[in-house]
Amino acid sequence: MSSNLSIQSLDSWFQTDEACKFWQAQARSEGIDVRIGKARVVAQVVREPWPVGWFSRRAIVQGGPVFATENDLHLLLKQLTSATRHAIYTEIRCQTDYRPWQAVFEQHGYRYEPHLNILLPCDNAEAILERMSESHRRKVRQSQPLVDSGQLQLEYMAEESDLKHFYRLLRRHYLLKVRKPLPAYRYFSNLLKLPSAKLLLCRWQGHIIGGMVQIHHRDTVYDLYACALDKQYPQCNPSVMLYYRTMCLKASQGGGVFDTMGAGKPDIPYGVREFKRRFGGEMVGYGRFIRINKPFLYRLGRVFFVPLRRNGRKTSI
Numbered sequence: 001m002s003s004n005l006s007i008q009s010l011d012s013w014f015q016t017d018e019a020c021k022f023w024q025a026q027a028r029s030e031g032i033d034v035r036i037g038k039a040r041v042v043a044q045v046v047r048e049p050w051p052v053g054w055f056s057r058r059a060i061v062q063g064g065p066v067f068a069t070e071n072d073l074h075l076l077l078k079q080l081t082s083a084t085r086h087a088i089y090t091e092i093r094c095q096t097d098y099r100p101w102q103a104v105f106e107q108h109g110y111r112y113e114p115h116l117n118i119l120l121p122c123d124n125a126e127a128i129l130e131r132m133s134e135s136h137r138r139k140v141r142q143s144q145p146l147v148d149s150g151q152l153q154l155e156y157m158a159e160e161s162d163l164k165h166f167y168r169l170l171r172r173h174y175l176l177k178v179r180k181p182l183p184a185y186r187y188f189s190n191l192l193k194l195p196s197a198k199l200l201l202c203r204w205q206g207h208i209i210g211g212m213v214q215i216h217h218r219d220t221v222y223d224l225y226a227c228a229l230d231k232q233y234p235q236c237n238p239s240v241m242l243y244y245r246t247m248c249l250k251a252s253q254g255g256g257v258f259d260t261m262g263a264g265k266p267d268i269p270y271g272v273r274e275f276k277r278r279f280g281g282e283m284v285g286y287g288r289f290i291r292i293n294k295p296f297l298y299r300l301g302r303v304f305f306v307p308l309r310r311n312g313r314k315t316s317i
Contacts (some may be wrong), residue, residue, distance in 0.1 A: 012063030012095055013196060015042050022194060027188055032059070034079045041065040041080050045087050048181045049178035056128035056181070056301055059084035061092040065277035081291065088294045088301065089211025094286035095259070102289075104264055110289040116263040116273065120243075120281035122221070122250035129244075139237040140244050146204075152236050154245040157211075163188060166211040167203065172228035188213065188225075200246060202228060202238040210238035212246065219256035221246055243279060284286040 023031035023044040030045035043061045046067055055272060061080070067073045084090045090099075092110065095117070096178055102112055115129055120127065146152035157163055167185050174182040191197045200209035210228025223246075228238035243258070250256050263277070264270035266285065277283065292298045 013220075013222065014062035014095075015040060015064075015066055016217070018194060018196060019044075019121075022191065025291045026190065027184070029187075029251045032080075032083045034076055034083060036072060036079070038081045039065070039067040039076055041076045043084055043090070045084060050274055057086075057088050059087035061089040061090070063095045064098055069106060070101065073104050074108075077105065077110070081108055081293075085293050088292075088297045090291045090293060092289040093262075094288060097284075097285070097286050098289070105289045108291070110291045111292055113268050113288045114285060114286045116283055116285050118263045118265055118273070118276040118279075118283050119282050120247055120258040120260065120276075120279050122211070122247045122256050122258055124136060124251050124255075125248050128247045128251065132244075133280070136240055136244075136278045142235065143241050144238045146236060147241070151205055152241070153201075153203040154241060155201060155203070157192065157201055160189070162201055162208065163192060163199060165208045166199065168226050169208070169229070170225060180198050198240060202236070203298035204233055204236050204238075204241055209236060210242055212242050214246065217275055219254075221250050221256065222259045223261050239275070247279075262290050 020031040020042045022035045023029045028047040030047070032045060034043075035040045041064075043059045045057070045059045047057050057197035065076045065078060065080075067076060077217050080090065090110075092105075093115070098105070101114070101123055105112070120128075121131075129140060132140070142153060147154065148188075157166075160226040164185070167188060171182055174180060188199075191213070192199055196215050198214050198216060200212045200214060201208055209232070210226075210230075212226035213224045215224060216222075226242065228242060230237065231241050250258060258281075260276045260281075263283065
C-alpha cells in the first residue's frame with residue numbers, strides 16, 4: 001500500500017531536524033529520531049520533575065510518521081517502540097488521517113483514540129471575519145477601534161522582559177485552569193530563539209494581557225501555548241483578537257492554515273473547542289494512537305492524577 005503521507009507529514013514542523021535538536025537540548029526532554037531511508041518519525045520524551053515525572057514520563061510524536069509504503073511504517077513503528085520503551089506510554093498525535101493504516105498500528109500495540117482538532121484557513125481578512133460566529137465578529141468589531149487608536153496592540157515579542165511577563169500569566173493559567181504540568185521558563189526562552197518560533201502579544205495601554213507562543217513552518221502556524229485575561233479586560237477581547245490577528249497576518253503573507261493544536265475528545269464537553277469552532281474552520285478527527293509500555297505505572301498515574309472537573313471539562317494526564 002502506498003500513500004502521499006510523506007508529502008503531507010513533511011509539512012509538520014514537529015518532524016523536522018529543528019524540532020528534534022531543540023528537544024535534545026532541553027532539560028528533562030529527549031529527542032528521538034528514527035530514520036529508515038527517507039522514512040522518519042521524531043518523538044519527544046518528556047520527563048517532569050519528581051514526583052510527577054515518575055507517573056507521567058511519556059513519548060510524544062506530534063504530527064505522525066513520515067513514510068511512503070506500508071513496509072516503511074512497520075519498520076518505523078518497530079524501532080519507535082524499541083526506542084521509547086522506557087517511557088510509560090508512547091502517543092502519536094496525528095495531524096493527518098492515519099486511520100487507513102490502523103491495522104498496522106495495532107499490530108505494534110497501538111490503540112486508536114478519537115481526538116479532534118480545528119484548522120482555520122487564512123485566506124483574506126474579509127473571508128476570515130465572515131466565517132466567524134456572530135459573537136466572535138461582534139468582539140472583533142468592539143476591539144478593532146482600540147487597535148486602530150493604538151490603545152490595544154497585537155505584536156510579536158520585542159525583548160526578553162516581554163516573555164517573562166507572559167510566562168507569569170501562562171503559569172497562573174496552567175495552575176488555576178489547565179491543571180497540567182507547564183515547561184520551565186528556560187524552555188520558552190530557548191524555544192523563542194528558534195527561527196520558526198514567535199510570541200504574539202496582546203497589550204492594553206502598554207500592559208501585556210495575553211499572548212500566544214507559535215511555530216511558523218511553511219504554510220502553517222501552530223498554536224503551542226496561549227492565555228489571555230478576557231474577564232479582566234472584556235472590552236479588549238484578547239483571546240479572540242490574538243486568533244484574528246494571527247489569521248490576518250498569515251493571510252497577508254500569502255495565506256495558509258492556522259492549526260489550533262487540539263479540540264479535545266468528541267464525547268467530552270470542552271469549552272475551548274467551542275471557542276475555536278466559532279472561528280469557522282474545519283473540524284477534523286484524525287485522533288491519536290497510544291501504546292502503553294508500562295501498564296502498572298500507567299494505571300497508577302491515572303489514579304494519582306484524578307481527573308478534575310473544572311468549568312465543565314475534564315483534565316487529566
